[in-house]
Amino acid sequence: MVKAVLLDRLWARMNERGDFPMLSQSLRTTVAAMTNDDYDFTALVKVVLSDFALTQKVLRLANSAMYLAFGGNITTVTRALMVLGMDAVGHLVVGLKIVDHFHHSAPRRIDAKLELNRTMLSGCIARKLTERGDLRAGEEAVVCTLMRQVGKLLVVFYLEPEWDQIRRECERGTAEDDACIDVLGVSFTEIGQDAATRWRLPTAIREGMGEYDPADSEPRQVQWLRAITNYSTEVARVLTTASFTDEAREEHIDELARHYGRALNTEPETLVQMSLALAREEADDGVMREIVELRANADAIARESLDPEARIAAGVQDLRALPPGSPLATALTLATETVLAGLGFARTIVFVRRGANMFEAQRGFGPQVEGNLDQLSFSAAFQPDVFHLAIANSVGIFIENARDPKMLARLPAWYRARLDDARAFVLLPVAHAGEPPVALLYGDWLLSQEPRRISQKEMSALNELAHELARFFAASPVKA
Structure with a gap:
């Protein structure tokens, strides 16, 4: 009961910001459209068409190499939905709306930008891990990964005084989630899970946001989602921690790969190589392709449009x-x-x-x-x-x-x-x-x-x- 009161108070504070209720309504509309009749795509088509960048992202994915077998040259969202499926496009839209909201709402504080970059990077890692598998499950895993960090993003972006207190506790050696509980009475994870409930995200997303424990008796799909979510989040943290040397970074990623490799059905060596490749890409000061796509370079895509x-x-x-x-x-x-x-x-x-x-x-x-x-x-x-x-x-x-x-x-x-x-x-x-x-x-x-x-x-x-x-x-x- 106390926790519910605390969460209600936090949401009331966040709702005072004009842009936050718009995000909540937008996500609820998207989720409602995903659960619409499979043969009537109109609701989800409208959600996608309401945002030009979103439209181009969906069309680009539908025309990617994975879907050449469907004929390629897909120029409408309706056709993309038929090729990719309602679930895949719906999850893609949810993920993009979350990232774009925080991107456009980003304050000038360096710490807020860092947290957003970590979140986007974790989503990029999750998509890399799943790009050769089932697209629906892959986009679901990306949303789980983003949502795992939404609780923290909400505090950073909307509760700045409390975030400053949490940072000061962390500087004294307190773990972030413990510091969040000390200051707010709830953890980042609990805030994120409450957000998923209020935004009416599917049950699979809410379950996939949890901690991964190989000893759990959860269904296999839930365990797989948690493994991807946790691994992607941890690797993003390692890759963006400035105090790590290259050797320390590689050691941490190697440990993570060995811990999660079996659950992800991927050899630890492969996980390490993929993660370090992303690190090199950042070290070369290049913008990762997946992050560029999340921000949707609308002008470039528009130039490629058909007459x-x-x-x-x-x-x-x-x-x-x-x-x-x-x-x-x-x-x-x-x-x-x-x-x-x-x-x-x-x-x-x-x-x-x-x-x-x-x-x-x-x-x-x-x-x-x-x-x-x-x-x-x-x-x-x-x-x-x-x-x-x-x-x-x-x-x-x-x-x-x-x-x-x-x-x-x-x-x-x-x-x-x-x-x-x-x-x-x-x-x-x-x-x-x-x-x-x-x-x-x-x-x-x-x-x-x-x-x-x-x-x-x-x-x-x-x-x-x-x-x-x-x-x-x-x-x-x-x-x-």
């Missing part, structure tokens, strides 16, 4: 690659994201025909879309507006200036009420040959964005995407 026509064509291929009987929801999410990413739209929405008379928004990404889907609909009965022009067409139409007075007169009232900040937009009818459309794809650029046009080749690619999407309505005409 719009190619990105849309890749989305068409992804639709064609979906196995027979794939849920309509998956196809809708993939197509909607392809339109968004292909042309850099601010928003995309797919309207699906319900019965004979209504088109209702079923999927969407971007501002003013989330939470408003149930208010975006229109009757199929003819009206003299641009949406009815689109559903009477066999190909897409592009409205270059939605603010032109003549065009404003052709925009329906429901559109002006909800999406009145559009500069330009495209409407793509989704229909089988010779039949009324079963859906309508919408994408727009906002007034805040630079004006641009859609080329004839880009429009042809968009029409091909809409045509490919139509076949998924044959087996499920109204279910989304």
